[in-house]
Amino acid sequence: MSRDQAPRPSWMTRRQFVGGMATAVLGGVSASAFNYHRSNATYQSLAAETWRHGDPNLKPHADVMKELVRYATLAANSHNTQPWRFALAGNRITIYPDFARRCPIVDPDDHHLFISLGCAAENLVQAAAAYGLSAAVSFNPATQGAIEIDLANMAPRRSALFEAIPTRQCTRAEYNGKPVPTAQLDLLGGTGEYFDVSAFLLTDKRRIESVLAYVLAGNSAQISDAAFIRELTHWMRFNAASAARWRDGLYSAASGNPQLPDWLGRMLLRVALTESGQNDLYRRQVRSSSGVIAFIGSREDKAGWTDVGRCCQRFMLQATALGIQQAFINQPIEVPAVRKQFSTYLGVGDRRVDLMLRFGYGPIMPRSLRRPPERVITAS
Template sequence: MDSPELVRCIETATLAPSLHNSQPWRFRLTGEEIEVYADHDRQLDVLDPDGRELLVSVGAAVFTLRLALRRAGRIPQLAVLPDPGRPDLVAVIRPGSAAQPSAAVLELADAIERRHTNRQPFLPKVVPADAIEELRAAAGHEGAALTIAGAASRTVIAGLGREAERRLRARDGYRAEMGRWTRPVAHRRDGVPSAAYGPWDALERLPMRDFGLVHAPRQRRSEVFEKWPTIAVLTTGADGPADWIRAGQALQRVLLVATRRHLATTPISQPVEIPGIREVLTDRRAGRFAQMVIRLGYGPPAPATPRRPIAEVLSDRAASHRAGNGGTP
């Protein structure tokens, strides 16, 4: 593959989801090798002090890059955490042998540009069983598991999410960190814009993050959300950096399959941002470590969030190690 085509694939990878749309990744192109780095300057210290969600976000970009290469007619070769001496180097991907992409690959790749986090109320409509099975298979394909909550566990998860939100708001620096990533700035290319905040759940059944908390408290509106949401928990078999990257790849595959099935999705991370609450969702004996909660359903179109230009994320040097206070766009 020539460099312009590889750059286009990298640009597609930047459409992956990330915590607060922080886009904590950097890419380096050496010949045909694409190095993917974690950009710790974009880590959210209050919500993600150990960098777990940062690596989940980078993992989502890794999967998106793999899929972009596959759409371009190459079978990607992936090495995760290939160099212990460079812990910020998350993955190295090479375009392998040529292979015509299948119709299924093209359909999934076409969903990349259409996938957006949807924070609106969903319709009171059941997600079909065959769609659920396809989502489970998508997670399994990436070495993770997706469990759909039953009526009782759904109520428990929603309650845990609300408690997590309450505890997060009480943390020192929470509002300041939220403010940094929702601050309205002209021509901003990261963070959560006001169009993507979404309303507040009038009945407070769902733990929806209130992105209007800092900059638009008077403009916040409330709406009634679905009474019986479809909630899924994404888990991995272990809980180290490689598993967090795996979780990100599985998360993005699940979200893209859902998008292809015309489902709206909302990753809900509050329950896994409080260690004690995350532990409740984790079953260590069964090897199920909770990595993300996902809300699924049918909703109105969601707006796209901005992306940093390729010149900011692609360079001929490795991402620098973190120095000082990061997380500020």
């Protein structure tokens, strides 16, 4: 698939989508009923405001600190719940978990939540260097776990990873299957060498097919879990107005799905999200990918998970810098029974596989939004 081809809807098959649209029309839902054009303009301007580089000559210290927080919020994070709060004090930025935004069904032990904080920390470190600040990162297990980042002056350095921050996205679409050159695979695999995290990078088609079997097993378990679907639906934003209003959650258009009023989206999701439809989708998506990477941290605790997040964010930024898209395929590791089997398959024994992503060349999708720094900075 070329970059400008329209992607297929990801949680609906084509037939289900047509059926859904017919339902919408029969239900008397017209584009004007949910003010599509005005909402879309608002969404577009928020997306442009969110996904941009800042002024490189920003001066007052307080403004730079706020800008670093903005960069941190552009990190990947589970269900786009943005489970973080930031406290600024002198030369220290502390990233606190926001447990009000946890996902107890898909992430009962807050594994994904702390990985998300690690992703944010890595963006912040890369941005700090661009603003002439070195960053020492430490994990403080007190107060239920927080990441403390101490900043000190240095010569400004705009890394390729920093440059990639505003263009990175999770691209949930089919890719074109083109192989990634070996030298670039080495760069991508090398992102796992940081913070004692191991990376398993697979490009062999037979091995990817085996990985796919675990993705399908995980997906089948999740689709038949009503609590999982309820939690997913809670974080879905089915149209531009809803995405712009909340500035968090999973914007359905970012996965190539049609814009629908929230009530209709929720209803159709229950009907259209079938095990076989989703499994077909994942077959196409995984088989069209150039490779798969799995990350395994050195320790199974909150500090270890934040390290995995930092590594994973480095991987995503490195891929973006090379013009390579990526998307998570975490299904095998989100379902404990499948996760055990998957660890055995990878030959890592009892160690927990923390994250898995596919990568390759695909289209650019609509962006997910973020809450602005003012809404995530709290008093220290």
